Amino acid sequence: MASYDFDDLEITFKHKLGKFTGVQIVLFELSLFFIVSTLFYNLFTISFICYYWYTFTILTGIWEYTYITNKKNISCISHQLIQRHEHVWTNKYHISTILPWNLSKIFYAEYAAYADREYMCEKDDWSNVIEGTHALYCALFALFALYCNYTDNMKNYYITLSISMGSQLMNSILYISQYLIQIKTSSNINYNSKYFPTGKYLLRRPFFYINVVWTILPSYILLYNLIL
Numbered sequence: 001m002a003s004y005d006f007d008d009l010e011i012t013f014k015h016k017l018g019k020f021t022g023v024q025i026v027l028f029e030l031s032l033f034f035i036v037s038t039l040f041y042n043l044f045t046i047s048f049i050c051y052y053w054y055t056f057t058i059l060t061g062i063w064e065y066t067y068i069t070n071k072k073n074i075s076c077i078s079h080q081l082i083q084r085h086e087h088v089w090t091n092k093y094h095i096s097t098i099l100p101w102n103l104s105k106i107f108y109a110e111y112a113a114y115a116d117r118e119y120m121c122e123k124d125d126w127s128n129v130i131e132g133t134h135a136l137y138c139a140l141f142a143l144f145a146l147y148c149n150y151t152d153n154m155k156n157y158y159i160t161l162s163i164s165m166g167s168q169l170m171n172s173i174l175y176i177s178q179y180l181i182q183i184k185t186s187s188n189i190n191y192n193s194k195y196f197p198t199g200k201y202l203l204r205r206p207f208f209y210i211n212v213v214w215t216i217l218p219s220y221i222l223l224y225n226l227i228l
Contacts, residue, residue: 019092022106026089029098033059044149050161050224053217054142057164059100061139064131066104071122077109078120087114115207116179117189117196130175137167161225165218172215179208 020028037055044051067074081087088106097103112119119127141164148157182190183198192198202208 020095020097021090021092022088022110023090025093025095025097025103025106028095029100029103032098044146046146046149047224049217050221051146053221054146054161054164057142057168058139058146061135061142062100063104063107064135064139066101067108067119067131068128068135070105071128074105074108074112075120075122077105078112078117081109081113111207111210115205115210118182121189126178130171134168134171138164138171140164141167158225162222165221168214169218169222172211172218176211176215 033056034052037052041048041051046054088110091106093106097106108119116127118124121127141160145157145160145164148154148160179190182188183192183202185191190196197204199205
C-alpha cells in the first residue's frame, strides 16, 4: 500500500498556527458541543439526558457521513498508525481538527487501527452499512424528534424518537454480536491473534468499549419514555 503523509490531509495546514494532542482536540469538540447544545435546551420539553443524547446522535451522524465519504483517506491514516505504533490521542493536530468533519477522520482512523480493522478495509461494506444505517435512521430521526418536540407535535415526537433510539439500540446489538463472532473467526481481519490480540474481555482493544455507550443510552431513553 502506498505511504500516506499526515501533512497531506485537509485537517492540517502548511503553516500551522499551533498543535494540540488528539485528547485535547476531543475535549475541545465535546466542550463546544455541550455549549452549543445548552444554548438551545430551553426550546424543548425534553429531559436533559434525552436532549443531549439526541443532539450527540446528530453530531455522530456528521462523523459517520464523513467516514463513509472519506474512507480511503481514513484507511491510509489507520495503516500508518499501525506501522508507526502511534495513537491519535498523543499525536498532535491543528486546532481546525475540532471541526466534526475533521475530528471524524482521526477518530475513525484510531478505531479502525486498534478496535475494528474492517473499518480500514476499503472493499468491505460492513462498516459502511453500520455507519450509514446509523446516520440515516438514528441521527436523521433524532433531528426529526427534536423538530417535532419544538413544534409541540408530541405524537410524531414519540414516533420519531422510537425510530431513532430503537434503530440505534438494534444497530449496536447487531454490530457487537457480529464483532464477537469475528474475533473467533480465523479468516476475519479482527480475529484474535498475536498480531491483533483482544486480551481478556477485549481489554487489549479498549476503544471497542465505546459501543457500550451506544447500547445503554438508547435503552435508557426508550424505557424512560415508555414509563412516562
